[in-house]
Amino acid sequence: MVGEPQDDCLFCKIAAGQIPADVVRETETTLAFRDISPQAPTHVLVIPKVHHRDAASLAAAEPAIAAELLREAGQVAGEEKLESYRIVFNTGSGAGQTVFHAHAHVMGGRGMQWPPG
């Protein structure tokens, strides 16, 4: 069910502390941890603790948590001293989403191209 922990979801398990992660920030509703396969000098994922399949679904169902997620992404960027950075929400497998639990990628510390690949 939407919002309920999913047995087969990696990020639900990380949120529950069942799988370890390199946590950098935590709030009542969100968790930020370093990506296991960083694509930039700073690459942190910010997830809601509740399960929704993507960022838009989260925002539709729980807008306050979606706002908190974005606020936390900014806090991560500040703590990592990123002057410029990118917040990415891959949505759908064609766009590169591999974990179907909403998450923001906070990436920075190197130059970035536009448009993204």
Ligand code: AMP
């Ligand atoms: P996406 O491809 O947008 O769904 O992003 C999923 C991200 O999760 C990828 O960047 C992976 O490197 C990252 N990832 C996968 N497993 C783990 C893990 N156990 N801990 C931290 N990051 C992970």
Ligand code: ZN
């Ligand atoms: Zn989940």
